[in-house]
Amino acid sequence: MTGPLGKDLLGLESLSGEQIRLILDTAEPFKEISERAIKKVPTLRGSTIVNLFFEASTRTRVSFEFAQKRLSADAVNVAASGSSVSKGETLVDTARNLEAMRIDMVVIRHGASGAARFLAERIESNVINAGDGTHEHPTQALLDMLTLRDHFKRLAGLRICICGDVLHSRVARSNMWGLQKMGAEVAVCGPRSLLPNAIDEMGVTVFRHIEDAIQWADALNILRLQLERMQGGYIPSLREYNRVFGVSSERLNRAPKDLLILHPGPMNRGVEIDSDVADGPHSVILNQVTNGVAVRMAVLYLLSGGKPELAEAAKGGGGR
Amino acid sequence: MTTNALLLRGGRLVDPSQGLDEVGDLLITDGVVEAIGRVGEVRRDGNALETIDVAGRVVSPGFIDVHCHLREPGREEVETIATGARAAAAGGFTAVCAMPNTDPVTDNQAAVGFIISQAKRAGGSKVYPIGAISIGQLGETLAEFGEMIGAGAVAVSDDGKPVVSAQLMRTALEYARTFGIPVADHCEEPTLAMGGAMNEGVMSARLGLRGIPAEAEEIMAIRDILLARRTGGHIHLCHMSTKGSVELIRWGKERGINVTAEVCPHHLSLTEESVEGYNTNAKMNPPLRTAADVAALQDAVKDGTIDVIATDHAPHHYDEKERAFADAPNGIVGLETALSVNLTWLVHRGTLDVPTLVEKMACAPARIFKLPGGSLRRGAPADVTVFDAEVAWTVDPARFRSKGRNTPYAGMTLRGRVDCTLVDGRVVYRRGD
Amino acid sequence: MPRRFCFAWRPVILQPMTDRQSIVLDARAMDRTLRRMADEIVELNEGTDDLVIVGIQRRGVQLAARIVSSINDREHVDLPSGALDITLYRDDLQTVGPRPVVGPTNLPWGIDGKHVVIVDDVLYTGRTIRAALDELADFGRPRRIALAVLIDRGGRELPIQPDVVGRRLDVRASQRVDVLVAELDDRNAVIVADKQ
Numbered sequence: 019m020t021g022p023l024g025k026d027l028l029g030l031e032s033l034s035g036e037q038i039r040l041i042l043d044t045a046e047p048f049k050e051i052s053e054r055a056i057k058k059v060p061t062l063r064g065s066t067i068v069n070l071f072f073e074a075s076t077r078t079r080v081s082f083e084f085a086q087k088r089l090s091a092d093a094v095n096v097a098a099s100g101s102s103v104s105k106g107e108t109l110v111d112t113a114r115n116l117e118a119m120r121i122d123m124v125v126i127r128h129g130a131s132g133a134a135r136f137l138a139e140r141i142e143s144n145v146i147n148a149g150d151g152t153h154e155h156p157t158q159a160l161l162d163m164l165t166l167r168d169h170f171k172r173l174a175g176l177r178i179c180i181c182g183d184v185l186h187s188r189v190a191r192s193n194m195w196g197l198q199k200m201g202a203e204v205a206v207c208g209p210r211s212l213l214p215n216a217i218d219e220m221g222v223t224v225f226r227h228i229e230d231a232i233q234w235a236d237a238l239n240i241l242r243l244q245l246e247r248m249q250g251g252y253i254p255s256l257r258e259y260n261r262v263f264g265v266s267s268e269r270l271n272r273a274p275k276d277l278l279i280l281h282p283g284p285m286n287r288g289v290e291i292d293s294d295v296a297d298g299p300h301s302v303i304l305n306q307v308t309n310g311v312a313v314r315m316a317v318l319y320l321l322s323g324g325k326p327e328l329a330e331a332a333k334g335g336g337g338r
Numbered sequence: 339m340t341t342n343a344l345l346l347r348g349g350r351l352v353d354p355s356q357g358l359d360e361v362g363d364l365l366i367t368d369g370v371v372e373a374i375g376r377v378g379e380v381r382r383d384g385n386a387l388e389t390i391d392v393a394g395r396v397v398s399p400g401f402i403d404v405h406c407h408l409r410e411p412g413r414e415e416v417e418t419i420a421t422g423a424r425a426a427a428a429g430g431f432t433a434v435c436a437m438p439n440t441d442p443v444t445d446n447q448a449a450v451g452f453i454i455s456q457a458k459r460a461g462g463s464k465v466y467p468i469g470a471i472s473i474g475q476l477g478e479t480l481a482e483f484g485e486m487i488g489a490g491a492v493a494v495s496d497d498g499k500p501v502v503s504a505q506l507m508r509t510a511l512e513y514a515r516t517f518g519i520p521v522a523d524h525c526e527e528p529t530l531a532m533g534g535a536m537n538e539g540v541m542s543a544r545l546g547l548r549g550i551p552a553e554a555e556e557i558m559a560i561r562d563i564l565l566a567r568r569t570g571g572h573i574h575l576c577h578m579s580t581k582g583s584v585e586l587i588r589w590g591k592e593r594g595i596n597v598t599a600e601v602c603p604h605h606l607s608l609t610e611e612s613v614e615g616y617n618t619n620a621k622m623n624p625p626l627r628t629a630a631d632v633a634a635l636q637d638a639v640k641d642g643t644i645d646v647i648a649t650d651h652a653p654h655h656y657d658e659k660e661r662a663f664a665d666a667p668n669g670i671v672g673l674e675t676a677l678s679v680n681l682t683w684l685v686h687r688g689t690l691d692v693p694t695l696v697e698k699m700a701c702a703p704a705r706i707f708k709l710p711g712g713s714l715r716r717g718a719p720a721d722v723t724v725f726d727a728e729v730a731w732t733v734d735p736a737r738f739r740s741k742g743r744n745t746p747y748a749g750m751t752l753r754g755r756v757d758c759t760l761v762d763g764r765v766v767y768r769r770g771d
Numbered sequence: 772m773p774r775r776f777c778f779a780w781r782p783v784i785l786q787p788m789t790d791r792q793s794i795v796l797d798a799r800a801m802d803r804t805l806r807r808m809a810d811e812i813v814e815l816n817e818g819t820d821d822l823v824i825v826g827i828q829r830r831g832v833q834l835a836a837r838i839v840s841s842i843n844d845r846e847h848v849d850l851p852s853g854a855l856d857i858t859l860y861r862d863d864l865q866t867v868g869p870r871p872v873v874g875p876t877n878l879p880w881g882i883d884g885k886h887v888v889i890v891d892d893v894l895y896t897g898r899t900i901r902a903a904l905d906e907l908a909d910f911g912r913p914r915r916i917a918l919a920v921l922i923d924r925g926g927r928e929l930p931i932q933p934d935v936v937g938r939r940l941d942v943r944a945s946q947r948v949d950v951l952v953a954e955l956d957d958r959n960a961v962i963v964a965d966k967q
Contacts, residue, residue: 059859135616216542220543319873
């Protein structure tokens with residue numbers, strides 16, 4: 019027996035709109051737990067979870083940790099940075115070690131696309147993808163969607179523009195698929211050198227100019243511009259990037275309506291987003307952080323339990 | 339001295355080198371083809387005549403693979419010349435050309451000699467070394483083509499890596515003219531392909547994998563063709579994978595440029611869709627492309643734009659492929675599935691007839707690389723492949739003679755299979771043995 | 772503890788059923804029973820001071836609302852009422868897996884020092900009430916917690932007993948008791964049916 023999401027959460031491309039809605043709906047009551055004096059429920063008592071981070075990430079890891087602690091799970095953090103051993107070998111050995119320790123769930127962040135799936139196919143524990151290479155980051159997109167839904171009370175028909183380095187962004191991919199499955203219209207805007215070559219075949223509108231995107235959208239999800247991209251030769255300079263693609267209040271003021279501003283963080287103020295926008299009245303960047311814990315609690319909850327051998331033993335008891 | 343005689347009786351004799359396609363008998367004596375004739379009409383006096391009934395089977399010149407990686411010296415745990423030669427025999431190949439990207443690189447006459455002597459000891463299919471273009475395949479200094487040819491090399495290539503320097507490629511093409519050998523190039527523009535793990539397109543965008551655009555291959559293909567025009571040398575383009583490359587080769591051939599090209603069975607059968615789920619056994623370089631590319635390559639084989647089908651057999655240790663996709667090595671084994679894949683995708687789907695397939699797998703490779711074999715003419719070495727073109731079987735990599743198990747065809751049901759392989763009249767493989 | 776409504780404590784012996792379900796309480800009987808329960812709660816509490824009624828999601832919430840409105844009518848007060856979703860406190864997640872729907876817990880006032888009455892539709896194994904007690908403990912320290920259930924069907928697996936009972940039923944393990952409320956089910960009734 020597997021839960022309503024299956025064994026793992028690897029990405030939003032493989033989920034149905036109904037499953038995404040279930041996660042968002044489940045996240046609602048979890049928000050309230052974080053408002054209580056005692057921010058803890060016993061739901062995952064006895065579950066052991068490993069947070070396996072092959073890439074440094076404070077935000078996502080801390081958010082998962084809070085979600086786990088608020089559900090009373092026992093979580094262990096493993097920071098496996100790139101050692102002399104090649105990444106792949108570490109991953110397969112890690113999978114075997116985790117399996118041997120009989121843990122219930124693994125949250126994995128890895129620099130290689132497909133790493134979460136690689137692990138999920140090799141262990142019985144539930145696997146949650148906390149970001150794999152430039153592939154997916156499903157919990158980030160879910161918290162983005164929850165934040166949008168909180169504000170607009172719906173996702174269907176919303177116009178969301180994802181701005182910036184879509185090519186290297188797992189957040190962009192998860193958002194594109196997740197939002198489309200929920201009936202939203204998705205656009206992207208960024209320098210063509212930072213958009214996938216096949217972007218036109220991916221069902222999204224492409225804006226060349228940020229001004230046009232601002233005219234069109236209900237909300238902007240502004241991606242972090244990795245500073246390596248400049249060294250990689252994708253853009254000539256951060257200054258020019260800000261001039262051409264930066265989201266400033268001056269540009270936003272010319273929009274026909276107020277746009278909601280999201281950013282997965284951490285922000286490069288003055289590059290992809292200006293400070294007055296980030297701190298402005300329409301920024302929901304901190305709401306995203308709050309919702310991150312609730313969404314991750316919902317995912318942990320929906321993936322947990324349902325061990326078939328125990329269900330068999332419990333038959334006959336049960337009921338209310 | 340007693341003579342050894344073997345009669346292959348009642349098979350469909352297919353030999354495009356002499357326009358032959360009819361049911362008959364093939365008589366082999368002392369390792370050479372002695373006679374071909376109608377069933378029952380080929381007779382030989384004497385008592386030592388062994389007969390194999392091959393009715394219902396195709397009897398063709400032995401296949402020749404002009405592109406494989408046997409990993410010895412250097413990676414003997416992955417493949418050896420002996421296991422590679424046995425895998426070749428099981429795939430119907432009576433000869434294979436071993437690429438020089440070994441460790442150390444096959445870039446001098448001693449290294450070439452080592453492969454020749456290992457192949458003799460292996461006693462399976464023939465193994466012809468290909469020497470490196472540049473010393474250490476570093477793309478800097480020309481290797482000693484003459485000495486390598488003298489020791490038994492049949493061509494030069496830096497395969498595994500492209501020849502980045504256009505000047506070096508020009509020199510290689512000019513220098514190789516002295517020896518009348520082809521210069522085989524792995525066409526890949528390194529800055530465009532850098533870090534790429536699969537074809538660039540919607541699939542790579544979806545999977546978040548860095549793509550290798552078709553142009554990375556095509557830019558080098560046209561560079562090589564133009565340099566062949568300039569130098570008059572013979573450029574052989576390895577493992578062509580894109581529709582654009584086909585058009586460029588056609589352009590070159592129309593102008594009489596000395597260009598030949600090969601394509602691999604996987605590029606004639608599979609698309610980038612095989613990568614779905616981060617299947618590392620579908621990771622190779624050049625990568626699997628799109629359905630339009632596959633169709634263009636199939637047409638190019640049919641119309642002669644592409645001359646030969648070669649395997650690019652590239653075994654890897656099993657745990658090397660047990661990695662995240664971007665970290666896994668490129669390449670798949672191909673010797674033991676090549677015929678079946680070609681029959682299944684090209685012949686049984688109506689693109690090619692059996693004689694054309696034999697031309698691409700046996701005759702053309704011998705002609706282009708100037709190798710013995712590729713023909714069943716009287717007096718030719720009795721390198722013969724006998725295969726069943728119809729039988730369906732399911733690929734089980736555990737049964738491969740190669741040490742490599744990395745194939746995207748595992749579990750697939752293919753049609754057509756090798757029954758028997760003869761090298762110089764000697765049976766080196768017989769199904770069921 | 773006052774136990775005046777003697778008929779309520781006589782176990783109802785159900786006739787062997789030929790059809791698959793039978794109605795134990797119809798809408799009017801259910802109303803009557805809830806009104807009586809409201810009275811008992813007030814008596815138990817010796818008035819309405821510090822009284823807090825909390826319904827357990829889902830149908831306990833609707834029953835609690837009716838009990839509250841009955842008390843408010845008779846006592847001319849405005850009692851606070853709340854909702855408790857015990858899903859996250861269940862002890863069977865590892866066995867049966869997650870319930871897809873988690874309802875809200877809504878306790879908008881402090882419960883420290885209050886007299887909390889938990890209202891649920893059917894009391895069976897007692898595990899739901901165990902979970903509810905755990906959850907309430909995370910919200911504060913009530914002076915006293917009492918339990919009011921519309922149906923007590925026996926079959927306890929934990930040492931938990933109700934303080935106020937609408938109807939006691941003797942039901943086989945192979946049967947289930949469904950409490951229907953108009954807000955969710957379009958009608959009010961209590962039905963005993965064979966498990967499918």
